[in-house]
Amino acid sequence: MAQKKLMEPGVVAAVERACRNDPEALELVARLALRLALRTSAAMLGSRQDAVDIAQDVAIDVLHGLRGLRDPSRFDAWVHRIAARRTLRYLRSRRGRARAERTLEELEEQEHPATSLGEDALSEQWSAAPAIRQALAELPPRQSLALALRYVAGLTDSEIAEVLSCRRGTACSLLSRGRSALRANPLLVELRSSLQGDLSR
Amino acid sequence: MIPQTSNPELRRFYEEARALEPSEGEVAHVLRRAGELRRTGRRRELLVVALVVTALATAFVFPASRDALDSFFAGGSVPGTRAEPGSLPTWLEHAGKLPVAGAPRSVRLLAEQDGQRLFAYRAASSGWACLAFGNDSDTCSDSAQWERLFDGHALLKLASGVGPTADGRVAVFGLARSSVVRVELRDARTVVASAPVTNGGWVIVAEQGAHDSLVGLDRNGHSVEALDARDWTWTFCTRESGCG
Numbered sequence: 132m133a134q135k136k137l138m139e140p141g142v143v144a145a146v147e148r149a150c151r152n153d154p155e156a157l158e159l160v161a162r163l164a165l166r167l168a169l170r171t172s173a174a175m176l177g178s179r180q181d182a183v184d185i186a187q188d189v190a191i192d193v194l195h196g197l198r199g200l201r202d203p204s205r206f207d208a209w210v211h212r213i214a215a216r217r218t219l220r221y222l223r224s225r226r227g228r229a230r231a232e233r234t235l236e237e238l239e240e241q242e243h244p245a246t247s248l249g250e251d252a253l254s255e256q257w258s259a260a261p262a263i264r265q266a267l268a269e270l271p272p273r274q275s276l277a278l279a280l281r282y283v284a285g286l287t288d289s290e291i292a293e294v295l296s297c298r299r300g301t302a303c304s305l306l307s308r309g310r311s312a313l314r315a316n317p318l319l320v321e322l323r324s325s326l327q328g329d330l331s332r
Numbered sequence: 333m334i335p336q337t338s339n340p341e342l343r344r345f346y347e348e349a350r351a352l353e354p355s356e357g358e359v360a361h362v363l364r365r366a367g368e369l370r371r372t373g374r375r376r377e378l379l380v381v382a383l384v385v386t387a388l389a390t391a392f393v394f395p396a397s398r399d400a401l402d403s404f405f406a407g408g409s410v411p412g413t414r415a416e417p418g419s420l421p422t423w424l425e426h427a428g429k430l431p432v433a434g435a436p437r438s439v440r441l442l443a444e445q446d447g448q449r450l451f452a453y454r455a456a457s458s459g460w461a462c463l464a465f466g467n468d469s470d471t472c473s474d475s476a477q478w479e480r481l482f483d484g485h486a487l488l489k490l491a492s493g494v495g496p497t498a499d500g501r502v503a504v505f506g507l508a509r510s511s512v513v514r515v516e517l518r519d520a521r522t523v524v525a526s527a528p529v530t531n532g533g534w535v536i537v538a539e540q541g542a543h544d545s546l547v548g549l550d551r552n553g554h555s556v557e558a559l560d561a562r563d564w565t566w567t568f569c570t571r572e573s574g575c576g
């Protein structure tokens with residue numbers, strides 16, 4: 132799982148050294164926080180460009196509040212909580228709504244048909260197909276976050292519940308409803324049909 | 333962890349999101365911003381400490397002239413430094429017979445130039461704030477009148493044509509807000525006399541004749557306010573010369 136891979140043995144020591152302003156440790160901690168937040172936010176927003184602003188704010192919060200972290204082995208969970216809070220706030224903000232509207236326009240104009248994401252997909256311009264972004268935008272933010280924490284951060288139901296400050300049952304329910312909503316989303320069904328059509332030609 | 337969805341595009345989307353990495357530039361940006369915030373935080377802490385120290389120091393050693401004067405006008409303590417014995421005007425030296433609150437100790441020196449002194453004291457009977465100009469005269473007013481006089485101004489001229497000094501020059505007395513640290517008397521653009529503002533008061537001594545303007549300067553030497561001085565009294569009469 133992604134989380135296990137990130138939580139290297141040296142992370143706890145790096146967090147402790149970063150608290151003492153060790154430059155190398157600070158860089159490592161910044162990179163880890165940025166990576167965790169970038170992936171989760173991108174999975175909720177469908178765009179790296181939107182997610183990177185949030186991820187940078189999260190990483191700055193992390194470096195700023197590092198001394199307040201009592202248990203360095205909980206670093207990942209702490210970063211996820213900050214990332215979740217920031218991304219949810221972003222989605223509820225006017226800025227988030229404005230960008231969602233822009234996504235709709237793009238979808239209507241069909242300027243960017245669903246593309247296959249090749250090697251360039253992981254570049255700084257990475258962005259999901261408009262249909263996926265629209266489907267994500269239609270999901271309630273907590274469902275979208277629960278899905279991102281599961282499929283991108285690799286958290287268990289209990290860990291998702293902790294990040295979302297809810298019961299495990301609530302986390303399971305959010306995941307289940309999120310999955311169902313995506314499965315039933317007509318945009319994604321159409322996307323699948325069109326791709327199959329393209330392939331069959 | 334593969335999402336349980338039959339849509340391959342969605343599955344690929346999550347896989348790709350899971351593989352995203354921050355660029356070196358983004359990491360550098362975070363470190364730079366965090367460093368700036370840390371330095372700003374430290375500077376802010378130092379600034380707060382410095383401001384508190386300055387405020388405490390000025391409260392006890394150099395009362396801010398505006399606050400000190402406002403407080404004085406409103407019935408607070410008399411600003412200024414202790415007047416040297418024998419320096420007070422004769423009518424204040426023997427204040428036992430005169431209506432000066434707590435006299436003569438309560439009479440304090442605001443400003444001085446060439447032996448011309450501006451004193452402050454409080455009238456015993458009315459409690460009004462009073463200013464004395466050398467050995468010449470004094471004036472007392474209630475707080476409302478002082479506020480009216482000073483309203484919207486950084487400089488206030490109170491008395492002119494006072495003197496003469498030992499070398500026959502004439503003195504002008506006034507008050508200034510804390511933004512003014514120095515006054516200059518000018519003829520056109522030529523500075524003919526200057527004096528510091530101390531305890532909110534100033535005394536400037538100049539040659540008799542006529543002078544154009546009095547300019548109040550801030551600590552950077554910039555003009556805060558200029559008063560037209562052409563109508564002020566720049567001469568005085570003596571018994572020897574007669575007063576026409």
